[in-house]
Amino acid sequence: MKIATFNINGVKARIDTLSAWLEASKPDVAMLQEIKSVDEGFPRAHFEDMGYTVETHGQKGFNGVAFLSRLPLEDVTRGLPGDDDDPQARWIEATVIGTRAIRLCNLYLPNGNPAPGPKYDYKLAWMERLAVRARALLDAQEPALMAGDYNIIPMDEDAARPEVWREDALARPESRDAFRRILNLGFTEAFRARVQGPGHYSFWDYQAGAWDRNHGIRIDHVLMTPDCADLLVECWIEAEQRGRDKPSDHVPVWVELDA
């Protein structure tokens, strides 16, 4: 089973780019972030016609997450538990049925800038809620993963120019600590289980020629429970997508599972 997480930066603006990618790269499951659409505005029929089951959790204007799957999805839930008053659509879960059942948590973690400030407080509070859900996934002792745009640069080696990001919400110590605490509960970060060293990025800003200069950062991650990590075959970043026509500012991050 091949699963990709992909922040698409607007499903309606990206429909041609996304369709071409699906045809060429053929994910069994695509976990999408920043659909920037309400559920009723999502081009559901278009992707169903391409052979995908569609599950969305959208809102007006910003945020929004969705699954496109060629395999059956069960037990879909929407919203990160822990704050019933949180209106932001940043979390959707489903169980995908392959040769094994895998629980998939699709997340768009708050950016948090400017930091410090209320947006940064929201980011850190959201990560506390994420840690609670993460512990429950581990307690279940089943194959599960949490994938998406974490808006976290885990280490300096994950940025082409770490000095630029030092005070940014994506790299501040509190952000990195919160991410590391979740990892240390017992998760495996799929990419670092397979590839070491600097120079691997999943996002390049639209501004200042970031792609041409390879001024990237690695902020899209896949965290796996032990039962899921045992199924990991490979993990890779499809960086070449950033050079295509009308690209997102993020690229897909893939895991292949023996499932």
Added chain:
DNA sequence: ATGTCGAATAGGATTCGA
């Protein structure tokens, strides 16, 4: 002058979020 983009509001340029 962040060498930009997408969506919303409003009915074209501006604002927000990233």
